[in-house]
Amino acid sequence: MSDAATAGAILTIDLQALASNYGLIRSTARDAECGASIKADAYGLGVGRVAETLAEAGCRIFFVAHLDEGTALRRQLPAAEIHVLNGIPSGTERLFAEHRLIPVLNSLGDIAVWAEFGRANGARFAADVHVDTGMSRLGLPPDEVAAIAGDPGRLADIEVVLVMSHLACADEPEHALNRRQLEAFRAARAALPMGRASLANSSGVFLGPDYHFDLVRAGAALYGIAPAPDQPNPMAQVVRLQGKILQVRLVDSPQTVGYGASHRVTRRARIATVAVGYGDGFLRSTGNSAVAVLGDVRVPIVGRVSMDLLTIDVSDAPDAMARVGALVDLIGPHNPLNDVARDAGTIGYEVLTRLGPRYHRRYLGGGRNNA
Numbered sequence: 322m323s324d325a326a327t328a329g330a331i332l333t334i335d336l337q338a339l340a341s342n343y344g345l346i347r348s349t350a351r352d353a354e355c356g357a358s359i360k361a362d363a364y365g366l367g368v369g370r371v372a373e374t375l376a377e378a379g380c381r382i383f384f385v386a387h388l389d390e391g392t393a394l395r396r397q398l399p400a401a402e403i404h405v406l407n408g409i410p411s412g413t414e415r416l417f418a419e420h421r422l423i424p425v426l427n428s429l430g431d432i433a434v435w436a437e438f439g440r441a442n443g444a445r446f447a448a449d450v451h452v453d454t455g456m457s458r459l460g461l462p463p464d465e466v467a468a469i470a471g472d473p474g475r476l477a478d479i480e481v482v483l484v485m486s487h488l489a490c491a492d493e494p495e496h497a498l499n500r501r502q503l504e505a506f507r508a509a510r511a512a513l514p515m516g517r518a519s520l521a522n523s524s525g526v527f528l529g530p531d532y533h534f535d536l537v538r539a540g541a542a543l544y545g546i547a548p549a550p551d552q553p554n555p556m557a558q559v560v561r562l563q564g565k566i567l568q569v570r571l572v573d574s575p576q577t578v579g580y581g582a583s584h585r586v587t588r589r590a591r592i593a594t595v596a597v598g599y600g601d602g603f604l605r606s607t608g609n610s611a612v613a614v615l616g617d618v619r620v621p622i623v624g625r626v627s628m629d630l631l632t633i634d635v636s637d638a639p640d641a642m643a644r645v646g647a648l649v650d651l652i653g654p655h656n657p658l659n660d661v662a663r664d665a666g667t668i669g670y671e672v673l674t675r676l677g678p679r680y681h682r683r684y685l686g687g688g689r690n691n692a
């Protein structure tokens with residue numbers, strides 16, 4: 322990891338904000354328990370510190386995507402309940418059992434594999450049953466739910482701890498699919514009443530108590546992403562990304578800026594070059610679209626983002642601020658994650674999970690010394 326003095330950019334991750342977001346989701350979910358999705362290195366923020374902070378905040382249930390993410394988390398949190406979303410590749414049953422990981426069974430094949438493993442070992446191992454209520458991605462479609470409900474022997478050798486499904490449009494509260502998925506999940510739950518029930522991701526928590534069931538699975542909102550991008554964001558901002566200015570120069574018409582000459586200068590302007598590019602994981606699609614902030618002055622990203630550099634128009638910022646070595650917010654209090662993602666034509670999830678290893682990472686708050 323690079324040093325703050327030598328790095329091109331500083332990524333600050335506010336663990337206090339993370340903990341407060343966990344608290345907000347927990348109070349919104351009321352009687353439901355609040356589990357955390359920390360797949361993909363906790364959405365790019367560093368699973369070690371994130372898991373530690375959430376565990377201290379009282380979280381005891383975690384969701385990861387891959388078996389390897391589960392085994393790594395098990396080393397860190399010996400007592401946590403860890404669910405592995407991507408199912409159980411055959412041949413990995415013993416690893417799941419050894420590390421006490423709970424596989425999400427996404428198909429009749431997964432169910433058969435896990436039941437056979439239980440029979441062979443004379444035990445019933447814990448697992449989740451995932452039913453598909455409208456994603457058409459993973460999980461049992463309704464006919465397969467009916468098939469296992471009508472043949473209880475298929476689950477007899479499995480300790481079903483969770484019956485779950487996943488919402489497709491929870492970030493659009495008015496979308497008709499939300500209600501349809503809720504009804505489909507209730508029907509699936511009536512057919513499979515064992516264990517606990519879980520439907521809501523972060524956005525689903527904010528759709529109201531009908532969607533909470535026994536356990537919610539929050540990810541994005543913990544990390545500051547707006548549960549409904551078209552509405553005010555109730556979550557605290559967890560991430561700040563500050564790039565360093567390498568050079569400032571005067572340019573005038575008819576000059577252009579950057580590769581492809583995509584930005585044409587039409588007036589005398591000051592252009593600052595910042596030591597951050599798509600090679601750092603800052604999306605190329607922010608070029609000519611997103612806004613950086615210097616102090617509290619909005620300084621648009623002009624021209625294409627290149628691998629190690631991007632350019633901003635600092636004409637509206639005072640000279641004293643637009644200087645070599647100054648830090649400019651690429652994501653910050655005045656240009657929060659959701660705005661940057663929208664301007665880049667994507668979602669906060671993608672912006673976060675791309676944050677690369679070149680940034681100097683600094684953690685604020687949390688239980689430990691952050692040096």
Ligand SMILES: *Cc1c(COP(=O)(O)O)cnc(C)c1O
Pocket residue numbers: 358360406486487521522523524538539540541542
């Ligand atoms: C990633 C994931 C979540 C968390 O979703 P967020 O939108 O990040 O809150 C919950 N459930 C499943 C099945 C997931 O894949």
